[in-house]
Amino acid sequence: MKLLYHVLQLIRYKNLAIIIATMFVIRYGLLLPMLQHDYAILQVDLELQLSFFNFIMLVLATVSLSASGYIINDYFDVNADMMNKPDKVIMGKYIHRRFAMFLHWAFNIIGIVCGGIVSFAIGFPHFVMIFVFVAGLLWFYSTSFSKEPLLGNVIIAILVGLVPLIVAIYELLPLNFMYKHILNNMYVSFEGMLFWSLGYSLFAFLLTLIREMVKDIEDLEGDAAYGRNTLPIAFGISTAKYITASIFVVTIGALVFVLFAYLHTGYAQFYMAIGILLPLVVTLILFLISSSAQAYHRVSSYLKIIMLLGLLYVVSKNLLF
Numbered sequence: 001m002k003l004l005y006h007v008l009q010l011i012r013y014k015n016l017a018i019i020i021a022t023m024f025v026i027r028y029g030l031l032l033p034m035l036q037h038d039y040a041i042l043q044v045d046l047e048l049q050l051s052f053f054n055f056i057m058l059v060l061a062t063v064s065l066s067a068s069g070y071i072i073n074d075y076f077d078v079n080a081d082m083m084n085k086p087d088k089v090i091m092g093k094y095i096h097r098r099f100a101m102f103l104h105w106a107f108n109i110i111g112i113v114c115g116g117i118v119s120f121a122i123g124f125p126h127f128v129m130i131f132v133f134v135a136g137l138l139w140f141y142s143t144s145f146s147k148e149p150l151l152g153n154v155i156i157a158i159l160v161g162l163v164p165l166i167v168a169i170y171e172l173l174p175l176n177f178m179y180k181h182i183l184n185n186m187y188v189s190f191e192g193m194l195f196w197s198l199g200y201s202l203f204a205f206l207l208t209l210i211r212e213m214v215k216d217i218e219d220l221e222g223d224a225a226y227g228r229n230t231l232p233i234a235f236g237i238s239t240a241k242y243i244t245a246s247i248f249v250v251t252i253g254a255l256v257f258v259l260f261a262y263l264h265t266g267y268a269q270f271y272m273a274i275g276i277l278l279p280l281v282v283t284l285i286l287f288l289i290s291s292s293a294q295a296y297h298r299v300s301s302y303l304k305i306i307m308l309l310g311l312l313y314v315v316s317k318n319l320l321f
Contacts, residue, residue: 006094007103010074011067019066019163022204022311023059026167026197029314034193035175049174050122057118058170061131062163064111069138069159071104076142084222084293108135122174130166134159147227149234150243153212161205168197199258203310206251211303213244214287218296241288248284252277271316275309 027048035046050058074081074091081089091100115131137155146152172190216223216230217240224233232240259272283302290296 003095006090010071010090010095010100010103011107012070015070016063016066018308018311019063020059022163023055023062023167025311025314026164026200027055027171030196030200031168031171031193034196046175048171049178050118050171054118054121054170057114057121058166061111061114061118062166064107064114065131065134065138068104068107068111068135069142071100071107072139072142073146075100075104077146080219080222080226080228082222083225084219111135118170122170123177124173134162147229149229149231150213153209153216153231156212157205157209160208161201163201164204165197165201168194200310200314202254203251204307206247206254207303207307207310210244210247210251211300213240213247214296214300214303216240217244218293218300221293245284245288248280248287252280252284255280268313271313275313276306279306279309 032048035048074089075097078089078091078097081091091097112128112131112135116125116128119125119127119130137159141152141155145155172194175190213231217232217237220230220232220237223230231243255272255277259269259277263269263272279302283299283306286295286302287299290299
């Protein structure tokens with residue numbers, strides 16, 4: 001049981017649970033309600049075309065590759081982690097490095113196989129290369145890209161941003177195939193569903209990018225000791241904070257634009273303003289006045305909470321309205 005617990009810690013089971021929740025919320029909280037209500041003009045009972053089994057395969061593929069990424073990152077970062085957060089290190093203390101590498105490859109195989117199954121099911125078997133590419137990118141991130149200023153942060157942010165988007169891609173392709181004649185006759189498309197999926201992906205991308213940059217400032221001491229060349233090491237903490245704060249402002253500006261341009265109900269506007277924008281502004285202020293690793297860690301935690309608040313918006317709007 002202890003080994004299982006340590007394996008769950010190694011693969012960041014809490015983060016994996018968030019990934020699973022995100023994929024379910026995007027499918028059942030965003031795409032399905034839009035399909036049933038926003039496309040009523042078609043006068044046809046539209047249904048999601050990806051079977052529940054294939055959706056689970058897609059979730060399993062995404063979660064497995066994420067788990068493999070966490071493992072390989074810890075494998076190569078164990079020395080820096082021993083300095084930055086020694087109480088949270090699992091690799092080498094509770095799980096042998098060789099066994100961890102076995103788990104890494106096992107999760108990669110599971111992820112690619114499951115990705116292949118769902119890609120074949122929707123008629124695009126070559127899409128399995130998405131999962132092969134992600135597995136390779138996570139390897140090179142851990143071995144090389146994570147040590148480069150900003151590049152590693154952008155890669156992780158892109159991969160996190162792909163989580164909601166991958167659901168939309170694998171749902172919309174068979175939907176377009178199934179209903180293409182109706183769509184063509186009515187001059188309608190599923191662009192609205194893709195637009196909102198892209199919006200959530202961009203939100204996840206920006207917040208993850210900010211969080212990764214904050215974590216680099218937090219881990220400055222350990223990263224510098226073991227030769228990593230992150231943004232605060234390469235250009236200094238002041239420059240790193242300026243760049244991070246700029247992305248904060250861009251994110252806030254984008255959300256304000258969405259608030260006034262696309263949200264038309266009082267509930268949606270209230271939630272965006274009080275549930276997301278206000279916490280984000282407060283977090284920016286806390287980030288600007290932070291000067292210790294503990295303070296930066298709190299900012300990182302707040303950013304994760306804000307990401308969850310964004311996810312809860314999808315759930316709550318369908319429960320309340």
